[in-house]
Amino acid sequence: MNNKPLRPLYTLPYAAWIILFVIAPIALIVYYSFLDLVGNFTLDNYRNFFSSVYLKLTISSFWYAFLITAFALLFAYPTAYFLTKTKHKYLWLLLIIIPSWINLLLKTYAFIGLFGLYGPINAFLELTGLGKQQILFTDFSFVFVSVYIFIPFMILPIFNSLDKLNPTLIDASRDLGANSWTTFRRVIWPLTLNGVKSGIQVVFIPALSLFMITRLIAGNKVITLGTAIEQQFLVTQNWGMGSTIAVFLILFMFIIMLMTSGKERGASINGKVK
Amino acid sequence: MKEILRVAALIVTVSVVLWFINSKLNASGGPSAKGTLTVYNWGEFIDPDLLKQFEKETGIKVIYETFDTNEGMMAKIEQGGTSYDITMPSEYMVEMMAEKDLLLPINHNKLSNFKNIDPYFLDLPFDPGNTYSIPYFWGTVGIAFNPTLLEGQTFESWDNLWDPSLKQAVILVDSARETIGMGLNSLDYSLNTTDLDQLRKATDKLKTLSPNVKAVIGDEVTQLMVNGEAAVSLTWSGQAADMMSENEDIDYIVPKEGSNLWFDNIVIPRTAKNIEGAYAFINFMLDAKMAAQNADYVGYSTPNLAALDFMDPEVTSDERFYPDEEARNHLEVYKNLGLEMLGHYNELFLEFKMDMK
Numbered sequence: 001m002n003n004k005p006l007r008p009l010y011t012l013p014y015a016a017w018i019i020l021f022v023i024a025p026i027a028l029i030v031y032y033s034f035l036d037l038v039g040n041f042t043l044d045n046y047r048n049f050f051s052s053v054y055l056k057l058t059i060s061s062f063w064y065a066f067l068i069t070a071f072a073l074l075f076a077y078p079t080a081y082f083l084t085k086t087k088h089k090y091l092w093l094l095l096i097i098i099p100s101w102i103n104l105l106l107k108t109y110a111f112i113g114l115f116g117l118y119g120p121i122n123a124f125l126e127l128t129g130l131g132k133q134q135i136l137f138t139d140f141s142f143v144f145v146s147v148y149i150f151i152p153f154m155i156l157p158i159f160n161s162l163d164k165l166n167p168t169l170i171d172a173s174r175d176l177g178a179n180s181w182t183t184f185r186r187v188i189w190p191l192t193l194n195g196v197k198s199g200i201q202v203v204f205i206p207a208l209s210l211f212m213i214t215r216l217i218a219g220n221k222v223i224t225l226g227t228a229i230e231q232q233f234l235v236t237q238n239w240g241m242g243s244t245i246a247v248f249l250i251l252f253m254f255i256i257m258l259m260t261s262g263k264e265r266g267a268s269i270n271g272k273v274k
Numbered sequence: 275m276k277e278i279l280r281v282a283a284l285i286v287t288v289s290v291v292l293w294f295i296n297s298k299l300n301a302s303g304g305p306s307a308k309g310t311l312t313v314y315n316w317g318e319f320i321d322p323d324l325l326k327q328f329e330k331e332t333g334i335k336v337i338y339e340t341f342d343t344n345e346g347m348m349a350k351i352e353q354g355g356t357s358y359d360i361t362m363p364s365e366y367m368v369e370m371m372a373e374k375d376l377l378l379p380i381n382h383n384k385l386s387n388f389k390n391i392d393p394y395f396l397d398l399p400f401d402p403g404n405t406y407s408i409p410y411f412w413g414t415v416g417i418a419f420n421p422t423l424l425e426g427q428t429f430e431s432w433d434n435l436w437d438p439s440l441k442q443a444v445i446l447v448d449s450a451r452e453t454i455g456m457g458l459n460s461l462d463y464s465l466n467t468t469d470l471d472q473l474r475k476a477t478d479k480l481k482t483l484s485p486n487v488k489a490v491i492g493d494e495v496t497q498l499m500v501n502g503e504a505a506v507s508l509t510w511s512g513q514a515a516d517m518m519s520e521n522e523d524i525d526y527i528v529p530k531e532g533s534n535l536w537f538d539n540i541v542i543p544r545t546a547k548n549i550e551g552a553y554a555f556i557n558f559m560l561d562a563k564m565a566a567q568n569a570d571y572v573g574y575s576t577p578n579l580a581a582l583d584f585m586d587p588e589v590t591s592d593e594r595f596y597p598d599e600e601a602r603n604h605l606e607v608y609k610n611l612g613l614e615m616l617g618h619y620n621e622l623f624l625e626f627k628m629d630m631k
Binding site: 009037053056057060112116117118134136137215216218219220221223228231234235236237238241 | 278343345346442445448449450488489490491492494498501502503613614616617620621624625627628630631
């Protein structure tokens with residue numbers, strides 16, 4: 001272990017892993033994105049991407065990903081906050097995390113039954129006199145199910161940063177005459193911003209590339225970049241175009257990572273946040 | 275250092291041993307060795323009793339695997355990982371696989387039951403002279419509907435789907451050629467058109483259907499129709515038969531402008547190892563009695579003319595699933611339009627889906 005010259009050897013497996021499973025696939029995607037159907041070099045895929053259909057697709061993908069992230073945050077933050085105040089907070093947290101272990105497709109199919117015309121939600125609506133509503137295959141059902149699926153991933157980082165928040169800081173804020181709102185805005189929120197940012201990362205990025213749910217819950221009335229990639233590879237068999245969309249997806253992810261990371265003041269104050 | 279080397283050596287040794295065992299297994303007792311036949315078929319597309327009977331009669335052990343898309347099936351055959359002896363592509367996929375040289379030509383003299391097939395279904399443009407394929411089942415694309423959920427709406431014509439009374443009632447299938455094809459059919463254009471102007475018109479017409487479209491989905495439609503959740507759907511005849519067997523209210527119709535006539539076919543892929551076994555299997559499935567039993571179980575229409583005598587006349591005289599020749603003349607078989615045109619169809623379909631709200 002103390003043998004210094006051997007150090008580089010220990011990094012070998014990791015380097016091999018990164019090259020094989022991260023760098024090589026991305027390089028392949030970029031390579032394929034410059035190929036047309038018969039394998040000749042072309043820039044057509046990129047030109048095609050900026051045509052109206054794909055541009056519209058990108059914008060609508062971003063819009064839905066934004067909605068999903070915003071609602072997830074709106075519900076996750078207060079949930080995480082109250083979780084840290086409960087007596088058995090780790091038990092409650094576990095209960096919230098457990099559903100995310102269930103297969104995604106299984107949960108999605110369950111929602112088809114719940115939201116159906118003869119499902120329990122409509123039965124309830126009928127009881128209240130509102131009458132049957134078409135819930136399945138709407139924007140609402142799509143955003144609802146997506147938020148449901150992603151919310152544990154939003155709660156977890158926010159919970160961690162709230163949990164690590166030193167309670168004496170809040171007491172100090174109160175002592176100095178701040179009311180609850182000011183305390184939240186000037187103390188709690190800035191110190192948990194890192195958690196919020198990583199929550200946004202893990203929700204927004206996968207939400208851009210959601211696909212099965214768009215068909216099962218939204219009936220293809222919502223189309224995301226993920227759906228378009230799946231179609232290009234499996235149906236159209238145009239790997240070039242599929243790769244081009246994937247390249248843009250990677251670019252978008254990269255930009256979002258840059259926007260939601262970076263040095264954070266709150267982290268240095270707290271000292272314990274990683 | 276020693277530690278690491280030891281571990282590395284262990285990994286290499288284990289890998290070599292596993293590779294050796296694997297290659298040994300594949301060479302001898304593995305799939306598709308003598309005495310076994312690997313059949314690669316669509317899900318729910320054969321009567322399992324027939325497989326048992328085949329095993330009993332010939333002593334060949336059948337390894338049965340299923341796929342759910344033509345493209346997925348072709349990808350596996352192309353990779354060549356498993357030695358499939360029999361598979362069942364749809365007509366356009368037969369053409370594509372033949373072009374890619376993935377199929378073995380079929381010697382008709384080895385198939386004594388080949389004569390049972392209705393000549394109407396032989397020598398079609400996707401495989402002239404049936405060089406590579408034998409028709410297995412056939413069907414149409416049409417409209418499944420549940421009259422109890424509709425106010426007297428009928429579907430003699432594709433245009434009936436545009437009726438304002440069907441607001442948010444129609445389910446389309448998530449497949450470009452069927453859905454764009456419906457637009458083409460309603461304008462009396464060919465389903466195999468490569469005329470960009472006609473395709474544009476068909477797409478624009480489809481866009482006006484948006485207010486009536488409830489969803490564009492896949493096989494989930496069967497359950498929604500059976501539950502009465504959906505009233506009208508664009509679907510394949512075989513899927514409609516499934517719906518009808520579970521919900522008696524449902525009816526199926528092929529509109530008068532015509533639609534698609536499709537085939538799933540038996541082929542022997544290049545990966546085949548037990549070619550004699552493959553012939554024995556095809557001949558067995560072509561036998562009139564076996565084909566009748568299979569069609570009874572699967573519920574699709576059989577191209578086996580001799581088998582019709584062994585089937586329930588109520589089924590074989592059902593115009594919805596065994597349309598007469600006059601009706602069949604309005605049906606069109608898909609041609610392989612090439613990847614570029616297929617891409618264009620899909621792009622238009624994407625445009626239609628994006629436009630839906």
